[in-house]
Amino acid sequence: MDLGLKGKTALVCAASQGLGLAVAREIANEGASIVICSRRSDAINAAAESIRSETGADVLSLAVDVSGVADIERLVAAGTERFGKIDILVTNSGGPPAGPFDSLTRESWDDATRILLTSVIELTKLVLPGMRERRWGRILHVTSIASKQPVDNLMLSNSLRAAVTGFAKTLANEVASDGVTVNNILPGYTLTERLDELIEFLAEKEGLSADEIRGRWESEIPMRRLGDPKEFAALAAFLVSERASYITGSSIAVDGGWIKSLF
Numbered sequence: 001m002d003l004g005l006k007g008k009t010a011l012v013c014a015a016s017q018g019l020g021l022a023v024a025r026e027i028a029n030e031g032a033s034i035v036i037c038s039r040r041s042d043a044i045n046a047a048a049e050s051i052r053s054e055t056g057a058d059v060l061s062l063a064v065d066v067s068g069v070a071d072i073e074r075l076v077a078a079g080t081e082r083f084g085k086i087d088i089l090v091t092n093s094g095g096p097p098a099g100p101f102d103s104l105t106r107e108s109w110d111d112a113t114r115i116l117l118t119s120v121i122e123l124t125k126l127v128l129p130g131m132r133e134r135r136w137g138r139i140l141h142v143t144s145i146a147s148k149q150p151v152d153n154l155m156l157s158n159s160l161r162a163a164v165t166g167f168a169k170t171l172a173n174e175v176a177s178d179g180v181t182v183n184n185i186l187p188g189y190t191l192t193e194r195l196d197e198l199i200e201f202l203a204e205k206e207g208l209s210a211d212e213i214r215g216r217w218e219s220e221i222p223m224r225r226l227g228d229p230k231e232f233a234a235l236a237a238f239l240v241s242e243r244a245s246y247i248t249g250s251s252i253a254v255d256g257g258w259i260k261s262l263f
Contacts, residue, residue, distance in 0.1 A: 001243065003238065005027060005030040005031050005237075008031075008087040008088060009033045009034075009085055009087050010033070011035040011037075011127065012036050012090040013036075013090065013092045013119075014037070014092040016036075016038035017043065017193055018193055018194060019142060019229050019232055020092045021050075021051075021229070022233035023090055023092070023233045024047070024090075025050075025055065026233035026236065027236075028055040029054075030241070033060075034048075034057055034060070035061075035062070035078070035079035035086070036051075036060070037061070037062045037075050038064070039063060039064070040063060044061045044063055060079060060082045060083070062074070066123070067114040067115045069118075072119065073122075076127060085130055086127045087136065088140070089137075089138070089139045090142065090236065091120045091124075091141045092142040094115070095144070095197075095198075096156040096157055097156065098153045098198060098201050098202075099155065100153060101155050108156065116157070116164065117160050120164050131179075132178040137178075139168075140185055141182075141184045142185055142236075143164055143184045143251070144157055144186055145186050145188045145253055145255050149259050149260065153202070153205075165251055168182050168184050169182075172249035179245075182248055183239050183244075183251070183252065184252070185239060185251075185252055185253075186251055186253040186254065187254055188227055188254060188256055189227060189256075189258065190231075190254075191229065192229060220258060221255070221258050223256035223257060225256065231254060
């Protein structure tokens with residue numbers, strides 16, 4: 001299936017590893033030029049070289065902290081200068097610290113808000129005018145299954161990813177007639193570095209082994225296994241493609257059936 005991404009430019013955040021890297025690689029495989037970022041220059045440059053060698057795509061990599069507005073402005077400006085436009089935005093970031101409400105400080109909430117919500121708003125604000133002018137754009141927010149079915153000990157993620165969902169749904173209705181789609185993609189328990197961190201946190205908290213925590217999650221998933229980043233990236237690439245032009249305002253899970261709700 002030709003997804004119609006040749007000649008497009010995609011900006012994918014937090015793409016040095018895990019889900020972000022998998023998404024950037026999948027979109028590059030479809031012929032798009034790629035702008036990728038993460039906080040560590042060595043990691044993001046290595047990711048860029050990997051994508052170039054595997055796909056032949058033109059890739060621009062920058063060390064950026066998306067919790068800072070100045071860094072976001074620098075990222076979008078650099079991508080626009082290099083490629084002339086940003087057609088596709090995939091927002092993504094590392095998850096905030098785990099922990100119950102009583103363990104969180106005002107600073108914890110402020111930091112998480114900047115990373116998970118403010119970054120999404122600022123990135124969208126910068127790329128959306130060009131998309132509307134060209135009457136074509138794709139905005140995809142990587143959130144979490146926690147935005148539909150809260151996960152224990154993830155107070156920050158549960159709260160703020162739900163806020164992103166509300167933002168995306170409202171914006172989708174505002175820009176639908178301009179040829180711009182806005183969707184959320186919800187990863188479930190997927191084999192990434194972030195998942196390893198959560199396993200370590202819970203294992204220490206509960207006095208269990210990492211294998212016991214992993215096994216418990218697998219038992220909760222109807223498919224009885226954790227996801228692969230490539231499975232997640234396949235849907236992400238479709239949602240930002242020409243083929244998905246009539247899908248907007250949706251929140252779609254890639255979770256092996258973990259979410260129990262009907263909607």
